[in-house]
Amino acid sequence: MTELLFRDDAYAQAFEAEVVSATPGRVVLDRTLFYPEGGGQPGDTGVLTLPDGRELKVTDTRKGEAPGSVAHLFEDTSTVLVLGTRLAGRIDWQRRHRLMRMHTCLHLLSAVIVAPVTGGAVGDGYGRLDFDLPESPERGEVQEKLNALISRDAPVSFRWITEAELDAQPDLVKTLSVQPPRGAGKVRLVQVEGVDLQPCGGTHVARIGEIGEVVISKIEKKGKQNRRVRLEFPGAATTIS
Numbered sequence: 022m023t024e025l026l027f028r029d030d031a032y033a034q035a036f037e038a039e040v041v042s043a044t045p046g047r048v049v050l051d052r053t054l055f056y057p058e059g060g061g062q063p064g065d066t067g068v069l070t071l072p073d074g075r076e077l078k079v080t081d082t083r084k085g086e087a088p089g090s091v092a093h094l095f096e097d098t099s100t101v102l103v104l105g106t107r108l109a110g111r112i113d114w115q116r117r118h119r120l121m122r123m124h125t126c127l128h129l130l131s132a133v134i135v136a137p138v139t140g141g142a143v144g145d146g147y148g149r150l151d152f153d154l155p156e157s158p159e160r161g162e163v164q165e166k167l168n169a170l171i172s173r174d175a176p177v178s179f180r181w182i183t184e185a186e187l188d189a190q191p192d193l194v195k196t197l198s199v200q201p202p203r204g205a206g207k208v209r210l211v212q213v214e215g216v217d218l219q220p221c222g223g224t225h226v227a228r229i230g231e232i233g234e235v236v237i238s239k240i241e242k243k244g245k246q247n248r249r250v251r252l253e254f255p256g257a258a259t260t261i262s
């Protein structure tokens with residue numbers, strides 16, 4: 022198991038950890054701030070510094086083979102880390118913050134467009150959500166509503182509840198726009214005050230004003246019942262399939 026430090030503090034950038042397992046180009050640590058790819062959000066990048074000062078450039082982070090473990094991937098395959106080695110880690114904060122802004126923005130988009138969400142992805146500076154909708158919403162109207170919502174600068178908060186607590190509060194289940202995954206015992210709910218409540222394990226900004234201005238770049242028809250809404254930060258390059 023890797024302790025997921027980003028769950029407690031999405032704004033922490035540096036940490037220390039110990040090597041739990043390692044193969045060429047890959048290391049699992051006992052704790053990490055690197056978010057592993059999942060829930061539509063890409064894995065973090067950054068740097069791991071060895072005790073002798075050498076730096077390993079982390080190019081991606083994935084869920085490890087062992088349940089609950091996180092694997093940091095790096096290009097230098099000639100370095101195999103020794104178990105128990107203490108490392109210092111630092112995530113690429115500029116990139117992660119853009120991912121957090123876009124990820125949180127997708128929560129808001131799911132509140133602006135009231136329809137079941139069938140898919141989604143977060144990229145660096147851009148993102149998309151797919152909706153089960155027979156008709157396309159009007160692009161300009163969605164963009165206006167979304168930016169108006171962002172300017173309310175509502176706080177984002179978290180709470181953990183057990184599956185039993187969730188079952189005991191049927192009203193809560195009705196409020197959630199996404200059905201929480203079952204079987205983990207505990208569910209983390211992410212609340213954008215007055216806007217959205219849903220289970221999510223990703224990283225989010227503390228207040229939605231941090232997202233800044235967003236542009237709806239395109240609304241595409243993907244099948245009879247599916248509409249793909251693409252959004253980006255002004256000036257960002259956009260390619261995401």
Ligand SMILES: [Zn+2]
Binds near residue numbers: 211222224
């Ligand atoms: Zn989320």
